[in-house]
Amino acid sequence: MTRWYKEKKREHYYKEAKQAGYRARSAFKLKQIQKKFSVIKKGDIVIDLGAAPGGWSQVTKELVGNQGTIIGIDLSSIEPLDGVTFLQRDLTEKATMDEIGGMIEDNKADVVMSDMSPDISGNYSIDHARSIYLCEHSLLLAGQLLKSGGNFVCKVFNGKDLDSFVGKVSQNFRMVKQFSPAASRKSSSEIYIVAKSYI
Numbered sequence: 001m002t003r004w005y006k007e008k009k010r011e012h013y014y015k016e017a018k019q020a021g022y023r024a025r026s027a028f029k030l031k032q033i034q035k036k037f038s039v040i041k042k043g044d045i046v047i048d049l050g051a052a053p054g055g056w057s058q059v060t061k062e063l064v065g066n067q068g069t070i071i072g073i074d075l076s077s078i079e080p081l082d083g084v085t086f087l088q089r090d091l092t093e094k095a096t097m098d099e100i101g102g103m104i105e106d107n108k109a110d111v112v113m114s115d116m117s118p119d120i121s122g123n124y125s126i127d128h129a130r131s132i133y134l135c136e137h138s139l140l141l142a143g144q145l146l147k148s149g150g151n152f153v154c155k156v157f158n159g160k161d162l163d164s165f166v167g168k169v170s171q172n173f174r175m176v177k178q179f180s181p182a183a184s185r186k187s188s189s190e191i192y193i194v195a196k197s198y199i
Helices: 003-020 027-037 055-064 094-103 124-145 162-170
Strands: 045-049 069-074 084-088 109-114 146-157 173-179 190-198
Touching (some): 027 055, 027 173, 027 190, 045 124, 055 069, 055 084, 069 094, 084 094, 094 124, 124 146, 146 162, 162 173, 162 190
Parallel strands (some): 045 069, 045 109, 069 084, 109 146
């Protein structure tokens, strides 16, 4: 595939996001994950990690409706969004996990999802390790807050520790798949781990 074509495709999702009123092209990644795996349903309590600028939360709001609850967390600030609670926090701090837990009745979320990326250093092995680190914290939060049968979605950079992480996820969920949405850049090493039915 030529670079020109890849750029054009990337432009396509960017333009489509703008036209649809989404804050980021990544909204289409979640739409494609949802279409294939149905991870979110009406009325769900959803925790959106790495939520800035809010594209995933916008799509989630459409899916959960007015009865649902969405809590978005990011180190960056996020413009307010009707029906979504945003926290500007560091997920890797225990106080943040405790705060999120305190916002959810009986610590029972339906979905924990993470589109978090580390700050890119340019050294791929470091970036991969940092990505895994963020995924480990996302999984830790899922372990604390997901109800039985809940779902987990997590973006990870492909690399040597991927299989080990997928193995950890597989210990806790009945179904675990790796998925690359069409809206991801073809040159990207990102993969989404989609896990359903928390045990």
